[in-house]
Amino acid sequence: MAGGKATPKKDRGLKASGGQIVKAGQILVRGVDSYKAGRNVSGCGTLFATANGKISFTRKKTGKTAVKTYINVLAV
Numbered sequence: 001m002a003g004g005k006a007t008p009k010k011d012r013g014l015k016a017s018g019g020q021i022v023k024a025g026q027i028l029v030r031g032v033d034s035y036k037a038g039r040n041v042s043g044c045g046t047l048f049a050t051a052n053g054k055i056s057f058t059r060k061k062t063g064k065t066a067v068k069t070y071i072n073v074l075a076v
Helices: none
Strands: 027-030 035-037 046-049 053-061 067-074
Touching (some): 027 067
Antiparallel strands (some): 053 067
């Protein structure tokens, strides 16, 4: 960017979308706290697949208004 400003980081965010087939060990999300690890997914800041399969997202209500989004890898 102009004026000596740093460029915005592009390494954080969702790396794989819903319905996509992933391999074990593939990074799904990096540096985003809005997604939580579900079935066949592990990690804290960086979520990665622990099994081969297809990605699905699940939303669960955790309070009156709070909703968490879980990333799952379903075996194919």
